[in-house]
Amino acid sequence: MAITLETATPGSLDEVVEAVALWQHDGGGVQVHPGDLGWNWSFGADRLAQDVRFWRRDGEIVAAGMVDDESRLIRMSLSEAVGEDEEFAQRLHDDLVADAGVLPGGVSSVEARYGPAFRDLLRRTGWTDDEPWAPLVLDLGEPVPEHGLRIEIAGPDDVEERAAVQRAAFPTSTFSPERWHAMAAAAPYRRARCLLGYDERGNAVATTTVWSAGPGRPGLIEPLGVHHEHRGHGHGVSITRAAAVALRELGSSMATVCTPAANTGGVAAYAAAGFERLPDATDFRRPD
Incomplete structure (x- = not known):
């Protein structure tokens, strides 16, 4: 061998x-x-x-x-x-x-x-x-509950707003239109979508990217975030459900995500969106 x-x-x-x-x-x-x-x-x-x-x-x-x-x-x-x-x-x-x-x-x-x-x-x-990390999964065999946001699939004309919401959701993010174009031109993005979620006033309040591995296989949500100025209104649950809908449309069997177990707010949002939390998984550290 x-x-x-x-x-x-x-x-x-x-x-x-x-x-x-x-x-x-x-x-x-x-x-x-x-x-x-x-x-x-x-x-x-x-x-x-x-x-x-x-x-x-x-x-x-x-x-x-x-x-x-x-x-x-x-x-x-x-x-x-x-x-x-x-x-x-x-x-x-x-x-x-x-x-x-x-x-x-x-x-x-x-x-x-x-x-x-x-x-x-x-x-x-x-x-x-x-x-420790918290893996969460959602079976996409059944329709996903309504999410309440207006969802747009972000394309080349939306990259400024897509990048801005990403940076507003993650303070240390360096995501930019240039990085989006590099990502969108790569092979994995042929089975992916970037979503922007808008509230009833037309504000872009949340964003995510979903990735299919092909029909009948688990899809991934990476990343997902809510604009820091629009938190506390349930948008985290809404964009999570929108992500699951998009993966179901792409043929994924399940929606998966893994977040640090210490991220209690994120874990709670995924659970509220219907995800099942699996037993925590830990990385392995090399012996001294």
Whole structure:
């Protein structure tokens, strides 16, 4: 069995996106999704490629991860084909800790929400629980309740407003029209939509981007926010339901989201919109 680790190039990103899309399945854990790659593509293909690692087994991509150099975290996504493969899990582990592997000196923490063999190996080798995250899911087999906002699909003519609401929802956001155009030109966005929500006075009060992985697979909400001047009116619940409607129209089986467990307001909004909270998932921190 030949296993190779590669750093992505701009030219290989589309192949990685399609592989990651195929690994999304109901009940498989909220692991790295094409939408995560698509959102980070807004910083440019060159930068994203520098952060993406992927593993081939006998020529086929079977695992991929996004590296955050600053925190030395890698966020992983695995194929079902290697979920129970102990030999592959050992190779992943070795590449994560080796100086010449994923990062010089190895990674400090791993987000691994799927892969029984890999998760079990991390625990057996002393990796400990890190920050808890709250995964939430909504089955899209039934119609989504009404949401009460006027929803527009944001296109090239709306990017100034789309970016402005994003920055008003997240104080540290650097989202811009230029970043939107980079994101919208990338492969994952072919199965995505940006939504703007307007209140009865015509104010743009909330925004989100939804990402399909293809018909019959879980879709992702990333990101979602309410303008800081328009909070406290139920717009968080409304834009969440609008996001679910959009994913249902795109053929997604479920709407998924994962937010820090400490984000009690966000968790409450998703729950109020009908999402089911799954057991918290934690990252794994490397033993000292």
